[in-house]
Each structure stands twice: as C-alpha cells, then as structure tokens.
Amino acid sequence: MPHKNTDRNRRPLEAFNQRDLDRFLALMDPQLEFTSRVIPVAGEVHYRGHDGIRAWWNDLLAVFPDFRVEFLETLDLGDRAVVAARVSGHGAGSDAPFEQRIWLATQWRDGRIVSWRTCDTEAEALESVEATE
Numbered sequence: 001m002p003h004k005n006t007d008r009n010r011r012p013l014e015a016f017n018q019r020d021l022d023r024f025l026a027l028m029d030p031q032l033e034f035t036s037r038v039i040p041v042a043g044e045v046h047y048r049g050h051d052g053i054r055a056w057w058n059d060l061l062a063v064f065p066d067f068r069v070e071f072l073e074t075l076d077l078g079d080r081a082v083v084a085a086r087v088s089g090h091g092a093g094s095d096a097p098f099e100q101r102i103w104l105a106t107q108w109r110d111g112r113i114v115s116w117r118t119c120d121t122e123a124e125a126l127e128s129v130e131a132t133e
Contacts, residue, residue, distance in 0.1 A: 005076040009106065010085050012113065013069045021057055025050050029112040036060075037102065037118045063091040080107045080129040082122065096124075105129045 015024040034047040036056060047056045060067055067089040075082040083104040090097055103125035107115040119125040 005078075006074050008102075008108065008111075009031050009074045009076075009081050013083075013085065016057075017068055019061075021054070024057070025053060027111075027113055028053055028116075029109065029114040032113060033115050035117040037120060063092055065092055066090055066110060075126075077129060078111060080105070082106075082125040082129055084122065094101045 012027045071088040072084040088099040103119045103122050105117040105125040105128035117128045
C-alpha cells in the first residue's frame with residue numbers, strides 16, 4: 001500500500017512537468033481547494049475547483065515558463081500525505097535560476113486530490129494535514 005500511495009503522489013507532479021493539464025485535472029476533485037505558497041503575496045486565499053487550477057497553472061507558467069517539480073519523498077498518512085519536492089526554473093525573461101525545497105500537504109478521496117496546500121516547511125505541511133483529520 002505505501003508504494004501505491006507514493007506512486008499516486010508522483011502522478012500530479014509528472015503530469016505538471018509534462019504540461020499535461022488534462023491529466024493533471026483528472027487527478028483533482030472538481031471541488032478541490034488549492035493553496036499556493038505565493039497566494040498571501042497576491043492577496044488571494046485559495047484556488048478552487050478545476051477553473052481555479054487552470055488559472056493557477058496559467059499564472060504560474062506565465063511567470064516561470066520552465067517551472068519544474070522534482071518528487072523527493074512522501075510521508076504516507078493513508079488518505080493524506082506530505083510530499084517533499086524540489087522546484088526549479090527561471091523567471092520569464094531571466095537567466096537567473098531558482099531552486100527551492102517545498103512540501104505539499106495533500107488529501108485524497110476516491111482517487112482524486114480534494115485538498116492541496118504548498119508549504120515552506122515540513123512542519124507546516126504536517127500541521128496542515130493534521131488539521132484535515
């Protein structure tokens with residue numbers, strides 16, 4: 001079971017890196033609530049549903065066209081998980097690269113993600129998944 005859950009937490013990242021929005025959306029519940037690390041800066045609270053994911057996808061890739069997410073490891077908590085990942089890329093029109101470690105707090109139901117929060121620290125991600133219990 002842990003191997004299956006690790007694979008399921010890789011699939012959205014693989015779809016994103018392949019820029020396969022349809023496959024990415026197929027893994028997301030239509031009522032998904034997504035919280036990005038940059039939302040507090042933008043003044044928004046959450047992206048919701050497939051339309052919200054499309055907006056996030058387009059906004060992110062407009063600023064970071066070569067944005068990549070590398071799966072590092074997962075802490076499997078059944079229908080919830082904390083995923084460690086490394087993000088990298090360049091800003092649009094910039095040669096300056098960035099690379100950062102992030103943590104994703106996810107909750108799954110019926111084979112789809114119903115909650116996805118991107119966090120700056122593992123502790124923040126753990127706190128987020130514990131709050132969904």
